[in-house]
Amino acid sequence: MKRKTGLIAALDTQNATTAQAWAQAVAPSAGAVKLGLEFAYAAGFQAVADVAGATPLFLDLKLHDIPNTVAAAIKSLSTLRPKMLTLHASGGLAMMEAARKACDEAFPADARPALLAVTVLTSLDDHALEQTGVMDGARAQVLRLGKLGMQAGIDGLVCSAHELAPLRDTLGDAPLLVTPGIRPAGSQAGDQKRIMTPRQASEAGADWIVVGRPITQAADPAAAAAAIAAELAA
Numbered sequence: 666m667k668r669k670t671g672l673i674a675a676l677d678t679q680n681a682t683t684a685q686a687w688a689q690a691v692a693p694s695a696g697a698v699k700l701g702l703e704f705a706y707a708a709g710f711q712a713v714a715d716v717a718g719a720t721p722l723f724l725d726l727k728l729h730d731i732p733n734t735v736a737a738a739i740k741s742l743s744t745l746r747p748k749m750l751t752l753h754a755s756g757g758l759a760m761m762e763a764a765r766k767a768c769d770e771a772f773p774a775d776a777r778p779a780l781l782a783v784t785v786l787t788s789l790d791d792h793a794l795e796q797t798g799v800m801d802g803a804r805a806q807v808l809r810l811g812k813l814g815m816q817a818g819i820d821g822l823v824c825s826a827h828e829l830a831p832l833r834d835t836l837g838d839a840p841l842l843v844t845p846g847i848r849p850a851g852s853q854a855g856d857q858k859r860i861m862t863p864r865q866a867s868e869a870g871a872d873w874i875v876v877g878r879p880i881t882q883a884a885d886p887a888a889a890a891a892a893i894a895a896e897l898a899a
């Protein structure tokens with residue numbers, strides 16, 4: 666059965682006015698906006714809260730440090746009330762467990778963000794992984810880290826759409842699976858390596874797709890977001 670797949674718009678800019686304009690443009694089509702390292706470092710966390718406004722916030726900080734530091738960082742950002750929060754699965758089991766515990770302690774039970782573990786960045790292919798010492802390819806590494814994330818009590822995983830089917834086969838329906846590296850037919854891949862179209866990712870089992878430049882760099886971001894949402898709904 667085809668899943669209902671939502672659109673997360675990645676608003677990657679340093680400029681708060683630009684981010685605000687994009688947030689308004691995508692609001693009718695996107696279930697959440699993603700604000701991350703580029704925007705938070707340039708504009709600060711108050712601007713993150715302001716741009717998200719009432720729209721659910723995917724806070725993409727990709728935390729990766731020792732368990733104590735990651736736990737403390739989560740407590741520091743608890744006033745932001747994100748709907749989703751990222752950390753790197755490669756930080757290890759103890760780091761993910763500490764993050765999970767910090768979320769339970771820092772957020773009210775009804776406002777706890779979904780913790781999403783980034784498995785293998787969609788900008789990496791098997792060759793790039795080999796250069797980091799991972800010799801058996803992206804799929805094997807995503808499955809390995811995905812299982813570790815589930816062991817740590819993480820709510821979901823960030824992966825490419827290419828790993829959705831094996832992850833669903835191994836982990837079942839429960840984890841939220843979020844896929845960046847999405848490119849509507851005919852758009853530029855840029856630095857992304859493991860890509861799929863919105864429709865393909867939805868059919869492969871994504872709960873959410875993350876799309877940035879195909880929306881933000883389009884002549885009409887509102888129309889680009891609406892077209893992707895329509896592709897997901899078709």
Ligand SMILES: O=C(O)c1cc(=O)[nH]c(=O)n1[C@@H]1O[C@H](COP(=O)(O)O)[C@@H](O)[C@H]1O
Pocket residue numbers: 675677701725727751783785786787788823824845846847855857875876877878879
């Ligand atoms: O965690 C992420 O969101 C993420 C993980 C990943 O493996 N690949 C990836 O591209 N992302 C993010 O997803 C967005 C993709 O943007 P575009 O390539 O412009 O569509 C960027 O904001 C990335 O930081």
